[in-house]
Amino acid sequence: MDSTTARGGQAFRTDVQGLRAIAVGLVLLYHAGVPGISGGYIGVDVFFVISGFLISTHLLQTLEREGRIHFADFYARRIRRILPASLTVAAFTAVAAVLFYPPVALERVLRDALATILYVPNIWFAVQETDYLADHSPSPYQHYWSLGVEEQFYLLWPLVLLLLFLLVRRRRSWLILCIIALTGASLVAGAVLTLGDQPTAFFSLPTRAWELLVGALVAVLLRRPPRAPAAAVAIGGWAGVAMVLAGAVAFDSGTAFPGVVALVPTVGTALVIFFGATPSTAGPTTLLSIRPMQFVGLISYSLYLVHWPLLVITHAHVGEERPLPLFARVMLGIVLALPLAWLLFRFVETPLRSPRMLTSRRPRATMFAALGLSILLTVSTAWTVQWASVRDLGTSTPVALAPDFPAEPPVATEFVPQNLRPALDEVADDLPRLYADGCRLDVKSEQVLDCVYGDATGAKRIAVFGDSHSAQWFPAIDELAGRISAIRAYTKSSCPAAEVTVLVKGVPYSACDRWREKVLAHLVADPPDVVVISNFSHYPLSGQPHGERRQEIWKRGLSATVERLRAAGIRVLIIADTPQSPAQPPTCLSADVADVTACDIGRDSALDEEIAAAERAVAQETDSAYADLTRYICDAKVCPAIIFDLQVYRDVNHLTSTFVRYLAPALRPQLAEMLDVPPASLGESAR
Numbered sequence: 001m002d003s004t005t006a007r008g009g010q011a012f013r014t015d016v017q018g019l020r021a022i023a024v025g026l027v028l029l030y031h032a033g034v035p036g037i038s039g040g041y042i043g044v045d046v047f048f049v050i051s052g053f054l055i056s057t058h059l060l061q062t063l064e065r066e067g068r069i070h071f072a073d074f075y076a077r078r079i080r081r082i083l084p085a086s087l088t089v090a091a092f093t094a095v096a097a098v099l100f101y102p103p104v105a106l107e108r109v110l111r112d113a114l115a116t117i118l119y120v121p122n123i124w125f126a127v128q129e130t131d132y133l134a135d136h137s138p139s140p141y142q143h144y145w146s147l148g149v150e151e152q153f154y155l156l157w158p159l160v161l162l163l164l165f166l167l168v169r170r171r172r173s174w175l176i177l178c179i180i181a182l183t184g185a186s187l188v189a190g191a192v193l194t195l196g197d198q199p200t201a202f203f204s205l206p207t208r209a210w211e212l213l214v215g216a217l218v219a220v221l222l223r224r225p226p227r228a229p230a231a232a233v234a235i236g237g238w239a240g241v242a243m244v245l246a247g248a249v250a251f252d253s254g255t256a257f258p259g260v261v262a263l264v265p266t267v268g269t270a271l272v273i274f275f276g277a278t279p280s281t282a283g284p285t286t287l288l289s290i291r292p293m294q295f296v297g298l299i300s301y302s303l304y305l306v307h308w309p310l311l312v313i314t315h316a317h318v319g320e321e322r323p324l325p326l327f328a329r330v331m332l333g334i335v336l337a338l339p340l341a342w343l344l345f346r347f348v349e350t351p352l353r354s355p356r357m358l359t360s361r362r363p364r365a366t367m368f369a370a371l372g373l374s375i376l377l378t379v380s381t382a383w384t385v386q387w388a389s390v391r392d393l394g395t396s397t398p399v400a401l402a403p404d405f406p407a408e409p410p411v412a413t414e415f416v417p418q419n420l421r422p423a424l425d426e427v428a429d430d431l432p433r434l435y436a437d438g439c440r441l442d443v444k445s446e447q448v449l450d451c452v453y454g455d456a457t458g459a460k461r462i463a464v465f466g467d468s469h470s471a472q473w474f475p476a477i478d479e480l481a482g483r484i485s486a487i488r489a490y491t492k493s494s495c496p497a498a499e500v501t502v503l504v505k506g507v508p509y510s511a512c513d514r515w516r517e518k519v520l521a522h523l524v525a526d527p528p529d530v531v532v533i534s535n536f537s538h539y540p541l542s543g544q545p546h547g548e549r550r551q552e553i554w555k556r557g558l559s560a561t562v563e564r565l566r567a568a569g570i571r572v573l574i575i576a577d578t579p580q581s582p583a584q585p586p587t588c589l590s591a592d593v594a595d596v597t598a599c600d601i602g603r604d605s606a607l608d609e610e611i612a613a614a615e616r617a618v619a620q621e622t623d624s625a626y627a628d629l630t631r632y633i634c635d636a637k638v639c640p641a642i643i644f645d646l647q648v649y650r651d652v653n654h655l656t657s658t659f660v661r662y663l664a665p666a667l668r669p670q671l672a673e674m675l676d677v678p679p680a681s682l683g684e685s686a687r
Contacts, residue, residue, distance in 0.1 A: 015276040016050060017297035018288025019269060022241075023047045024300040026248045027143075028307055028337065032329040039251025041133065042265040044146045045211055045258075046244060047304075049269040051150055052215025059158055060219055063165050069158050076363035078154050079370045084352035085344055086147060087377060089305040090116050093140050094381060096309065098388075100317040104424045104590035105137065107388040110381060112141040117377045122148035126203035131505070133253040137320055137584045140312040143304065145203050152205045153212050161216070172220065179217045186210035187260070194259035197444055198505040201258060208258065211266045218270050222277050234282035236275035241284050243268025254540065256506040302349055303341035307333045310340075319591060319598060320583030393424040394593050402644035405665045406632035412600065412640035416593035419645050421658050427586045427647055430656040432474040434489050440471045441492040443504060446515045448522050451489045454482035460675050461528035465490045465519060466497035468654065469536045473575055475657045476664035477532055480671055480682040488528065490519045496535035500557035501542040508542045520561065524568040530674045531565050533558075534575035536653060537611035555614035562622045571674045574619050575667075576628040578655055579606035579639040585649040589641055599641040603634045625670045629663050 023046035030040025062069055094113045101109055115124035122145040125132070132142065160182075168174035190207035193200050201207045228236075247265040255261060276285050287293070296303070310332045315324050324332075394416040401419075422430040434440040439451035453474075454462075462485050464474050471491040478487055494504055495512035502509045523531060541553050562572050581601045588599035607630065619626035633639055633648065633655075641648055643659070650656045655663075664683060672679040 013273075013276065014289040014294060015285040016054070016273060018285075018290075018293040019046060019050055019272055020297035020300040021288075021293040021295075022244065023050070024296065024303050026244075027304060028334050030248075031308060031311055032333040033326055034330065035326075037248055038253070039248045039255065041257075042244065042247045042251060042262070045262055045265045046269045047146065048150070048208065048211035049215040049218075049266055049273070052153070052212030053219050053273055054215075055154065055157065055212075056161065056216035056219035057222070059161055060223060063162065064170075064223070069162050071158060072363035072367075074158055075154075076366035078151075079366050080353050080355075082147065082151065083370055083373075085302055085305055085349040086144070087117070087373060088344065088348050089309065090141070090144070091377060093309040093313070094384065096313050097140060098384065100313055102316060102587045102591040103388070103391060103393055104427075105316065105584070105587040107385060107425075109139060109141070110385045110388055112139040114378065114381045114385060116141045116144045116148075117374060117381060119151050120148055121145050122152075122203040122205070126200045129199045130203070131199070132202055133255075133257065133505070137316075137587060138312055140309040140316075142312075143308040149203075149205050149208050150212070153209060156205075157212070157216070172223065176217065176220055179213055179220060183210045183213040183217065186213065187263075190258050190262070191260050194256050194505070195507050196511065198256075198507070211258075211262065214266050214270050215273070218274050221274065225277055226274070228275070228278060230280050230282060233275045233278045233280040236271050237280070237283035237285065240268040240271030240273075240275070243271070254503065254506040259507075299338075299341045299345040302344040303337055306340045306344060307337035310337055316587075317591075319588060321581070321588050321598060323582075389425070391425075393590055394418055394420055399645050402646050402662050406629075406663055407644075408631050409635040410632055410640055410643045412597075412635075412638075413642040413644060414595060414597050416589055416596060416642070417645055420642065420647055421645055422647055422656055424586055424590050424647070427650050427656060430647075430650050430658055432471050432657055432660075434471050434474055434491060439489050439491070440468065441495075441515070443493050443495075443509070443511065445492065446511050446518070448490065448515070448518045452486055453478055453489065454485050454487040456486050458483075458485045460485040460530075460677070462487045462675075463490060463523060463528045463531045464488070465523070465531050466533050466535050467491065467495050468493055469577060470497065470532065470534045470575075472578070472654050472657070472660060473532065473534050475660045476667055477671070479661050479664040480668055481675065484677065484681060485529075485675070490523075494536070494539070496539065496557075497533045497561050498535055498554060498558035499560040500539075500553055502539040503542055516561075520564055523570065524564060527568045527570045529676075530571045530573060530671070532573045532575065532671075533561070535577060537577040537608040538580060538653075551610040551614045554611055555618055558615060559618045559622065562618055562624055566622050566624070572619075572622070572624040573670060573674050574615055574624060574626050576612050576615065576626070576630060577608065578653070579603070579630075579633060580653040581606065581649060582652070584652055585641045586647070586651075589647070596641055600638040601634075601641070603637055603639055606634070606639050625674055627667055627670050629666050632663055632666055 023043040026037060026040040026043035029037040059069060090113060094110060097106060097109045112124065115121045121141060125142065125145050130142065164175055164178045168178065186206060187210040190201050190210065193207055244265050251257065251261065272284060275283060311329060314332055396418050397415065398419040399413050399417040416424065437451060439449055460481065462477060462481055464470050464477055464487065468491065471489065474489060481487065492512065492515055494502065494509065495515060496502065497516065499516065501513055541550055565572050579601055585599055589596050616626050646659045646662055647656055648659050668679050668682050672682050
């Protein structure tokens with residue numbers, strides 16, 4: 001089949017339409033969790049190259065013909081092409097979220113909707129440090145990030161291309177060099193940030209623009225169609241298809257993405273487009289041009305928009321703690337999404353692309369219409385956010401207050417009591433004060449902060465050292481020893497005190513290794529009396545793929561840290577890690593406040609017994625203390641989400657500060673022994 005047909009006065013590439021089908025198909029299969037498509041998220045990268053190619057082709061035609069760009073007309077066309085379907089799905093998603101989302105998560109979702117309506121979803125998700133590839137509670141608007149990147153590119157690229165075109169005085173070779181330079185700068189920025197700030201690298205325009213610019217580069221090159229042997233054309237096209245499919249199969253959530261590996265699907269897509277411009281019956285164009293591929297490619301934009309909310313909202317409604325089976329995900333994200341996408345394409349996307357009431361007027365009519373609709377949706381969404389933030393959550397029935405000493409086994413409450421502490425709408429802010437004070441470092445920081453709490457002139461000195469799971473115990477340490485001790489906090493996100501190299505988004509966390517070494521040197525040079533260590537126990541570890549057991553790597557790393565501290569005369573208290581939930585407990589609790597037993601976590605899946613055994617062995621071998629408070633958090637079978645009047649978890653793997661303070665008395669004997677003081681001198685009994 002010929003790869004081009006006449007459409008609207010421009011050459012229509014059926015192979016490019018087929019590429020759209022591959023792109024959206026990979027995304028749908030990936031989101032549905034179909035085995036073998038662990039890297040299907042690269043479908044978005046295929047879309048980026050296609051968009052850069054098509055937009056740049058259109059702009060270059062205008063520049064070569066007229067020497068200028070009709071900006072108002074260009075933006076009006078983009079608005080009519082993108083916004084009707086986008087805002088329609090955004091609005092219906094907000095309504096569905098209000099109807100079906102667990103109440104405690106609704107405000108967050110509506111804030112995501114607001115960012116989407118304001119055309120900055122990618123920036124919003126980057127600021128929120130969203131992990132697109134491994135988020136426990138993804139937003140139904142999360143897929144809009146790619147539209148944000150494209151919209152921002154469309155806003156800036158026409159002006160940049162015009163300036164380049166005028167600067168090089170229409171010399172094609174110079175224009176190619178300029179685009180290559182921009183592409184390289186963006187690629188390098190993305191590769192560097194992937195190693196240190198993956199959310200920014202993943203979501204932001206400056207680090208993803210190179211993929212659209214690769215499409216623009218192909219557009220410039222094809223202004224003079226290549227002359228190549230039919231065999232070379234076929235091999236080049238199929239090589240491109242193979243690269244795209246290889247990325248979809250070989251990549252997964254642990255791949256350092258985008259980084260340099262994004263070159264695989266990006267270059268692959270560029271090869272298909274470039275060689276597809278030359279007719280060849282042996283190339284992939286024939287396959288890409290078959291009717292089913294053309295149909296899916298035609299509705300690909302609508303299909304991309306509708307499939308994700310179907311999956312996410314359904315999962316949130318039935319409970320994130322209950323994973324949807326593969327059959328249900330396929331039925332929702334593919335089978336049901338296809339007819340809904342066709343309806344959106346037929347009755348929204350197509351008629352509003354060129355409505356007579358707008359096309360018969362000047363372009364500013366389209367812009368004013370889009371502005372008015374955006375303002376209307378922004379105001380209504382902002383009002384809904386406010387409504388969601390002030391709703392009452394929970395039942396009207398109170399329960400008995402937690403006792404002064406933790407109960408063993410824990411006494412679970414099977415509903416959300418009226419006197420729940422912290423309340424469901426306050427749990428996200430129930431953090432150790434280290435966070436507000438800036439004394440818990442993020443993944444990018446490497447400085448050693450000397451944050452001092454308690455009695456700065458106290459006779460005893462304590463250091464809390466490690467990741468956020470060490471930081472979560474700070475309220476208990478402060479509660480017990482703040483009156484008689486100076487307490488210093490050395491904590492960094494996702495950075496355990498154990499001398500192991502963890503992987504963050506598939507990348508060795510070298511900033512953690514450097515920071516840990518600085519902190520250890522600081523502690524050894526000015527030894528405190530006690531160092532308190534606790535670590536998240538579910539990190540992927542560098543070196544594990546080489547065959548060494550994870551438990552062995554962890555034990556060796558923790559032992560190295562503790563031995564260095566012990567050699568400096570420092571006593572060490574290791575606190576066992578706390579349970580991990582498969583879903584956000586606060587979200588689960590709000591879904592059915594009358595019966596929250598579904599939110600309890602199975603003990604066997606919540607705890608890493610191998611890592612706990614390794615830490616216990618390290619404590620014994622180094623003459624250190626080991627505190628395991630699991631018996632106050634879990635019974636023989638489950639770890640309840642509510643104990644007495646206390647909400648246990650603030651997210652999937654952190655305890656609330658309120659609950660940590662409840663556990664503090666259970667730490668008193670061991671901390672007193674470490675400090676060599678009477679237990680009665682610690683905590684409330686000393687006041």
